[in-house]
Amino acid sequence: MARKARGARLRSDLHKIDGGEAELLRDADRDGGWMLCVGGVPQSYVDLSDPTYLDFEYMQLMGDVVDCLDVREDAEPGSGPGPERRALDAAHIGGAGCTLPRYIAATRPGSRQVVFEPDGRLVRLVRERLPLRQVPGVKIRITDGRTGMAALADAADDLVVLDAFAEASMPVELATREFTLEAARVLRPGGVYLMNVADGFRLPFARRVVATVRSVFRHVLLIGEPGVLRGRRFGNLIVAASRHPLPAAELTRRAAGGAFRARVMAGDELAGFCAGAAPLSDGEDVEAPVPPPEVFGRS
Secondary structure (H helix, E strand, O other), rough: OOOOOOOOOEEEEEEEOOOOOEEEEEEEOOOOOOEEEEEEEEEEEEEEOOOOOOHHHHHHEEEEEEEHOOEOOOOOOOOOOOOEEEOOOEEEEOOOEEEEEHHHHHHOOOOEEEEEEEOOHHHHHHHHHHOOOOOOOEEOOOOOOOHHHHOOOOEEEEEEEEEEEOOHHHHHHHOOOOHHHEEHHHHEEEEEEEEEEEOOOOOHHHHHHHHHOOOOOEEEEEEHHHHOOOOOOOOOEEEEEEOOOOOHHHHHHHHHOOOOEEEOOOOHHHHHHHHOOOOOOOOOOOOOOOOOHHHHOOO
């Protein structure tokens, strides 16, 4: 889930999917650019000509985290456009247009990735209109996140990404401590759990999500636009977690110097952010926040 991307769009036909209605919008400003909306809510932006282009702000932050994972500095000077990055094994809960899997495939050749997406008709639409056949190493399994993760072996992956929304709301069953423990089981010792969380005024849901993740992982970062982090407006926040230290200094530098200003919260400040918030558990009667209509221009 994200705010609408900037730039002019040309509407295309609506498509029936299992979860309602999807729409593909052609970007008039970029050749190969498409935005996928479900129920009127932007879910993915994909540039078929350049999979390294990340349009949504939250996706840029996720891309920064991926870029900072295990960067090799031993490449010969002048041998390439930047530091060599090793291939990753990754599991993605939530598919839509598969923006981040495409990005990882392009920036880390040889990566092996699996995407869990429960909407079979949406998967078919993406395969037909935003084809993945030229994206090596990516497999899509039509199943929900909990079922898909349960089928993965212990210590199978370097990265687990949770970016799943039913239109504008995150499925709460994917935010609980039980599911977070499942993500930890699947990750290798130095692996990273990466989440996209959306919340608004005072961030009550995000605080519980962070408390949940901190109850499982020793090292946790929260990244977002300052106004969202202060709970002043609805928006996306990125949670990164690992058993091993995370590249907080590099991510702080990137967040401050990016195309839009963001901030990284860690350590004592993050502990204070979620102080008094109880971890989420299976079976709780909790509703994920829904953005106000004006976020998507529907007011």
